[in-house]
Amino acid sequence: MTALPDWMRPPRAEGWFAEDLDRLPEAPRHTELIDGALVFMMSPQRWWHGHLVTMLTVALMEQVPADARVGREMTIKLDPRNRPEPDLLVTTADYDDDRTWFAPDEVRLVVEVVSPESAHRDRTVKLRKYAEAGIPHYWCIEDEGGAPVVHVYELDGPTGAYAPAGIFRGTLQRPVPFGINLDLDKLTPPRSS
Template sequence: MTAEPTGHVMWTPDPIRQRLAAATIEDVLCLPDDAPRVELRDGVMIVVPSPTYDHQDICSLLWLWLRQHAPREYRASQATGVAVSLDNTFEPDVLLVDADVSGSRHYSVVEQVTLAVEVVSPGTRRRDRLEKPAEYAAAGIPHYWRIEQNPVHVYAYDLVDGSYQLVADSADELVLTAPFEIRLPISDITP
């Protein structure tokens, strides 16, 4: 059995626009349906790696937990983005945003975001542990959680004077007072 060409070419970023760093959020919104998820960093499209099953399970279980426990003024979301500017966006694994964010949108503005969560995978360690916290803090996102896998361990940070400070971490139960009273058994988000 041989694979027959379908005539379909997989989408890739335009190399000329990548060199010019000229991509905007409008370009991302116009991508074809089969394009991978991308973030914009100073006008350059960065392809977001495809997650593993365990990664997705942790994200889904956390989304479900937040949906069931967060106060009504919040809305939990997965695979949606944060628009920082016309040429800078984020694609966190899980978000907690204002409840009034329209369900038809792909992006929230930073002011609507309360919590950004990243689940660390082998290919995203440096970005999730070092780069993203600094970028989220610079954007003004009040809370950031980093979730390590194998075993699942949650690190919770609050924005204090422009940078994140570790406020709690646990492999058993995450207990926080912000962004709301949280008692999250880590087993609830462990695949």
């Protein structure tokens, strides 16, 4: 068995903290911090996932209001021990070249596209953590025979938990967090017969 590289050892007995991610240049891309533990996305990304994220980024950029921006591959510092990296987010933060994370109050929408290795985290862990941090809107996108199915959640203020706001196939029309009208069938390439 090979010894762990030094960068993989937590800098303190309590484990990792959110600010530690910015000091790990050796870590693989898409390294997240969940409950003080580093989570690496080590398996190769499926073409479906990457294409969907790219097309959804473009579609949202065309519809986002002037006071917001679409970001991808950026972390959200939920608290000192949690800094997940959603596939996409919509933020109200001003653009900053050197920025590496957003605060929850700067994020209006988080989008996770479910992969086999992230399914549990996306469907349960992140769903709960984003809600507890006060992020108002969460989308969890599933692959249903090659077509995207969007599970939409809205934050219920009194409970601090997400309430399901719909499951969308084919098209997605929502008035919040801004007026959105998406043709979901155009987000993935047609299947060859």
